[in-house]
Amino acid sequence: MDGIMSKNNSEYLIERNDNIYEVVIGLEVHAQVTSNSKLFSSSSTKFGAEPNTQVSLVDAAFPGMLPVINEYCVKQAIKTGIGLKAKINNKSVFDRKNYFYADLPQGYQISQYKYPIVGEGNVTLDMPKGQKQVGIERLHLEQDAGKSIHDVDPSNTLVDLNRSGVALMEIVSKPDLRSPDEVNAYIKKLRSIMRYLGTCDGNMQEGSLRADVNVSVRIKGSTDLGTRCEIKNVNSIKFMQMAIIYEANRQVDLIEKGEEIDQETRLFDTKKNETRSMRSKEDAHDYRYFPDPDLLPLEITDKFIDQLKSEIPELPDEKKKRFIDEFKISPYEATILVSDIDTAKYFEEVVAKMGKNRDMKLAVNWITGELFAVLNNKNIEIAQSPISAKNLAKLINLIKNGTISGKIAKTIFELMLDGDIDPQIIVEEKGLKQQSDPKALETLIDKIINDNREKAIEYKQGKEKLFGFFVGQAMKASGGKANPKLINEILKKKL
Amino acid sequence: MTEITSLSLFELIKNIKEKKISSNEAAKSFVDRSEKSKKLNAYVTENFENCLQLSKEFDNKPNFDLKLPGIPIAVKDLFCTNEVRTTAGSNILNNFVPSYESTVTQNIWNEGGILLGKLNCDEFAMGSSNETSFFGNVQNPIAKDLVPGGSSGGSSSALAANLTPVTIGTDTGGSIRQPASFTGTVGLKPTYGSCSRYGIVAFASSLDQAGPMSKDVKDCSILLEVISSFDKKDSTSIDFKRNNYSSELTRNIKGIKIGIPKEYRVDGMPDEIENLWKKGIEYAKDCGAEIIDISLPHTSYALPTYYIVAPAEASSNLARYDGVKYGLRSSGETLIDMYEKTRSDGFGEEVKRRIMIGTYVLSSGYYDAYYLKAQKVRQLIKQDFDQAYNKVDAILTPSTPSSAFKIGEKSNDPVSMYLNDIFTVPVNLAGLPGISIPAGTDKNNYPLGLQIIGKPFDEQTVLNIAYSMEEKINYKNNIIDWWME
Numbered sequence: 001m002d003g004i005m006s007k008n009n010s011e012y013l014i015e016r017n018d019n020i021y022e023v024v025i026g027l028e029v030h031a032q033v034t035s036n037s038k039l040f041s042s043s044s045t046k047f048g049a050e051p052n053t054q055v056s057l058v059d060a061a062f063p064g065m066l067p068v069i070n071e072y073c074v075k076q077a078i079k080t081g082i083g084l085k086a087k088i089n090n091k092s093v094f095d096r097k098n099y100f101y102a103d104l105p106q107g108y109q110i111s112q113y114k115y116p117i118v119g120e121g122n123v124t125l126d127m128p129k130g131q132k133q134v135g136i137e138r139l140h141l142e143q144d145a146g147k148s149i150h151d152v153d154p155s156n157t158l159v160d161l162n163r164s165g166v167a168l169m170e171i172v173s174k175p176d177l178r179s180p181d182e183v184n185a186y187i188k189k190l191r192s193i194m195r196y197l198g199t200c201d202g203n204m205q206e207g208s209l210r211a212d213v214n215v216s217v218r219i220k221g222s223t224d225l226g227t228r229c230e231i232k233n234v235n236s237i238k239f240m241q242m243a244i245i246y247e248a249n250r251q252v253d254l255i256e257k258g259e260e261i262d263q264e265t266r267l268f269d270t271k272k273n274e275t276r277s278m279r280s281k282e283d284a285h286d287y288r289y290f291p292d293p294d295l296l297p298l299e300i301t302d303k304f305i306d307q308l309k310s311e312i313p314e315l316p317d318e319k320k321k322r323f324i325d326e327f328k329i330s331p332y333e334a335t336i337l338v339s340d341i342d343t344a345k346y347f348e349e350v351v352a353k354m355g356k357n358r359d360m361k362l363a364v365n366w367i368t369g370e371l372f373a374v375l376n377n378k379n380i381e382i383a384q385s386p387i388s389a390k391n392l393a394k395l396i397n398l399i400k401n402g403t404i405s406g407k408i409a410k411t412i413f414e415l416m417l418d419g420d421i422d423p424q425i426i427v428e429e430k431g432l433k434q435q436s437d438p439k440a441l442e443t444l445i446d447k448i449i450n451d452n453r454e455k456a457i458e459y460k461q462g463k464e465k466l467f468g469f470f471v472g473q474a475m476k477a478s479g480g481k482a483n484p485k486l487i488n489e490i491l492k493k494k495l
Numbered sequence: 496m497t498e499i500t501s502l503s504l505f506e507l508i509k510n511i512k513e514k515k516i517s518s519n520e521a522a523k524s525f526v527d528r529s530e531k532s533k534k535l536n537a538y539v540t541e542n543f544e545n546c547l548q549l550s551k552e553f554d555n556k557p558n559f560d561l562k563l564p565g566i567p568i569a570v571k572d573l574f575c576t577n578e579v580r581t582t583a584g585s586n587i588l589n590n591f592v593p594s595y596e597s598t599v600t601q602n603i604w605n606e607g608g609i610l611l612g613k614l615n616c617d618e619f620a621m622g623s624s625n626e627t628s629f630f631g632n633v634q635n636p637i638a639k640d641l642v643p644g645g646s647s648g649g650s651s652s653a654l655a656a657n658l659t660p661v662t663i664g665t666d667t668g669g670s671i672r673q674p675a676s677f678t679g680t681v682g683l684k685p686t687y688g689s690c691s692r693y694g695i696v697a698f699a700s701s702l703d704q705a706g707p708m709s710k711d712v713k714d715c716s717i718l719l720e721v722i723s724s725f726d727k728k729d730s731t732s733i734d735f736k737r738n739n740y741s742s743e744l745t746r747n748i749k750g751i752k753i754g755i756p757k758e759y760r761v762d763g764m765p766d767e768i769e770n771l772w773k774k775g776i777e778y779a780k781d782c783g784a785e786i787i788d789i790s791l792p793h794t795s796y797a798l799p800t801y802y803i804v805a806p807a808e809a810s811s812n813l814a815r816y817d818g819v820k821y822g823l824r825s826s827g828e829t830l831i832d833m834y835e836k837t838r839s840d841g842f843g844e845e846v847k848r849r850i851m852i853g854t855y856v857l858s859s860g861y862y863d864a865y866y867l868k869a870q871k872v873r874q875l876i877k878q879d880f881d882q883a884y885n886k887v888d889a890i891l892t893p894s895t896p897s898s899a900f901k902i903g904e905k906s907n908d909p910v911s912m913y914l915n916d917i918f919t920v921p922v923n924l925a926g927l928p929g930i931s932i933p934a935g936t937d938k939n940n941y942p943l944g945l946q947i948i949g950k951p952f953d954e955q956t957v958l959n960i961a962y963s964m965e966e967k968i969n970y971k972n973n974i975i976d977w978w979m980e
Binding site: 041057060061063064065066067068069096098100102105106107108157159222286288289293294295296339 | 574693699807814817
């Protein structure tokens with residue numbers, strides 16, 4: 001294996017004839033800033049309101065209306081920059097990006113062009129074969145546009161301006177991604193960091209997170225970048241991956257045929273699973289960017305940045321390290337538990353409620369096993385878990401202290417689902433407490449040996465497999481409640 | 496007793512406070528005179544009925560603590576006024592009625608002012624003669640078929656003709672000072688950031704400033720005091736300590752240093768302007784000022800710089816007039832077709848010309864050569880003034896390179912029209928306060944103005960110099976009401 005291979009251990013390669021191509025991907029992620037009001041007006045940003053009910057005179061670009069920057073959105077962008085280990089720029093400038101569209105009331109979008117609020121940073125991805133660093137080029141603040149609705153009225157396009165002016169962070173990565181898997185990991189990591197920070201809810205269904213995907217291909221080992229195509233506005237990870245695979249193969253096919261790749265903007269057709277040309281480089285818009293004269297340059301002091309730094313919570317990478325050090329769980333387990341802030345919170349609450357005699361292994365297994373299965377089945381988030389962390393911790397403690405067996409625990413878990421019932425109560429009401437009284441178990445086992453004398457003799461003669469039979473019989477006789485450890489011990493002694 | 500309409504604002508306020516004149520009597524006088532003056536075409540929208548009603552209400556419950564107690568005032572139609580049509584002189588906003596009030600006009604109503612009507616102006620304030628208005632030419636009351644200047648031409652005409660005691664205009668490249676100069680009145684462009692731009696139809700955001708227009712300097716100071724305020728709704732509004740301009744007004748300018756910039760002696764400037772300037776220097780000396788020759792080396796670049804920066808911003812500011820949300824919409828087959836027809840029908844020639852220029856200078860491949868270069872030159876022009884202000888307290892120049900011209904005389908020659916702004920434009924580029932006061936007449940007896948430029952936020956010194964010189968100049972308009980039959 002050469003150096004590049006070992007570094008990019010999750011790359012996506014395409015073989016054609018004798019050539020091996022790698023795919024080079026850069027993402028421009030548009031993340032909606034979590035904020036009650038818009039970037040330059042006081043209108044609400046609540047999702048799902050009746051059309052045109054969250055529109056101020058500023059959002060609708062009435063004559064003489066002026067934008068006023070929302071300080072909270074600026075703080076959110078800086079916090080995100082800190083989370084991306086990026087340079088926060090002391091001075092940034094809002095520019096106008098000029099173009100006409102019915103859902104763009106001003107006739108320009110206020111964005112940041114030459115001087116973004118956040119500069120270079122990086123994100124660490126946990127890939128199956130190790131970690132990978134992805135460079136961040138920049139993060140800038142900009143306004144979202146409204147929404148054109150073409151399918152309600154047969155002859156008119158309707159415009160909903162509720163989204164007009166909502167704050168977005170555009171996070172531009174370096175062309176460091178090499179596969180659909182890495183794109184998946186990158187988006188999930190970005191989402192995770194922003195959810196930890198509370199700067200973007202990452203809700204892809206509601207359009208809070210979407211991306212433009214830049215794709216090019218090159219012969220593996222080459223250091224030159226190929227001609228790239230930009231696939232606009234893809235709103236799910238799955239579609240991003242499908243679009244990349246289609247687009248990379250399309251480009252390789254062109255190269256293999258000896259044809260040129262046009263630098264162009266393309267759209268991903270999710271129904272046909274293909275990308276289509278939207279406009280070529282020659283037809284590209286001339287946005288006539290220039291500094292917005294209605295807004296002064298944004299000046300941010302180091303003191304302001306330091307203040308925000310002090311408010312940053314523990315982020316996934318640090319949390320993972322702490323989980324490994326403090327709770328002695330595996331890096332793999334820690335990665336799963338920190339990937340989502342609500343999962344991490346749940347886990348930490350379980351750990352806290354387990355108390356002194358905690359069992360990390362059990363906690364990890366129960367959360368990532370039984371609980372995740374239930375959440376998956378019900379298609380809900382851990383924040384809506386039907387079983388609280390407190391009660392799951394109780395259940396785990398009941399196993400740990402020998403009150404119930406693991407098998408009984410699964411039964412109890414099912415019962416707990418219906419209204420987050422305290423497992424202790426279930427154990428008592430249903431009489432599911434594990435039999436751990438050696439005397440009672442001895443009596444029980446004596447009876448089983450008596451009833452199965454022939455098998456006991458066979459065992460003694462060396463048919464050791466029969467031990468399992470006796471364990472099974474004992475468990476059956478106890479209604480599953482017998483302490484398996486004790487049964488083993490007693491059987492060994494008696495047989 | 497003198498007619499109510501020919502009183503100064505100061506005198507009118509005094510009479511109202513002393514209950515010698517009621518607000519309603521004042522309103523009636525201005526409404527009557529305005530009704531008789533329709534030939535001037537100064538108004539786009541009259542608010543006469545409302546004004547009379549509101550003046551009655553004021554008289555029923557007067558508050559004489561206000562700075563403009565029950566004073567009827569007409570304003571330039573670039574200020575958005577709640578429930579009163581606001582057109583910016585354009586067909587594209589012909590039917591536009593705002594549901595909100597500009598900060599500057601709100602300040603006036605808060606101090607007891609009453610809206611008399613909306614005054615004609617060049618379309619989107621783009622023009623120097625009021626000839627680009629969709630609502631037609633405005634006559635200068637000085638003489639028939641003479642332009643009143645622009646873009647605040649309706650304001651200057653109405654003021655000089657005594658249709659309103661004072662008024663407000665906006666000044667992007669000279670649109671208050673040049674019409675003041677053309678009509679023998681006083682017009683002040685405050686420091687950029689003094690008066691809020693909130694609710695003013697935008698032309699060029701980095702240059703636009705609202706300001707008072709009045710018959711004399713004292714009135715100017717009274718109105719400035721009312722309209723100048725810090726406003727959080729305008730991010731470029733500046734929170735500085737504002738003077739009580741009218742009570743701090745003084746004619747004592749002894750020892751004040753006034754600079755005379757040699758670069759303002761432009762080629763082909765008429766002798767009468769040169770002579771006016773010389774006379775102005777003598778008046779200033781008489782007032783006790785010290786005259787110092789200064790240099791503003793980048794002056795000759797100001798006009799080309801302005802005609803890049805202003806159209807660039809305008810091309811973007813006017814993009815919102817697209818027929819989608821409000822204002823004129825011409826029907827079209829497709830969205831693009833609708834845009835093109837709406838904007839073709841809605842905008843006049845001059846506005847289209849400036850949108851074209853602005854779009855061009857911002858386009859990729861030209862941006863660096865034009866817009867970016869212009870921004871750099873703008874900095875140099877600012878620095879010129881900064882350096883000059885190390886030596887002097889204010890600067891004296893002519894307001895315009897000529898007196899008012901005839902309607903139609905320059906309307907087919909945009910470059911010659913743009914030259915009108917040659918002395919006023921540098922002040923906007925540098926964001927400084929500047930006032931034009933009437934200082935004499937030309938051979939036709941048309942008024943000529945002198946401009947006093949101040950340091951940033953030093954409107955008080957500008958007003959004091961103007962107040963002092965005004966007394967020495969003792970200029971009076973000789974208006975014979977030729978438009979009334």
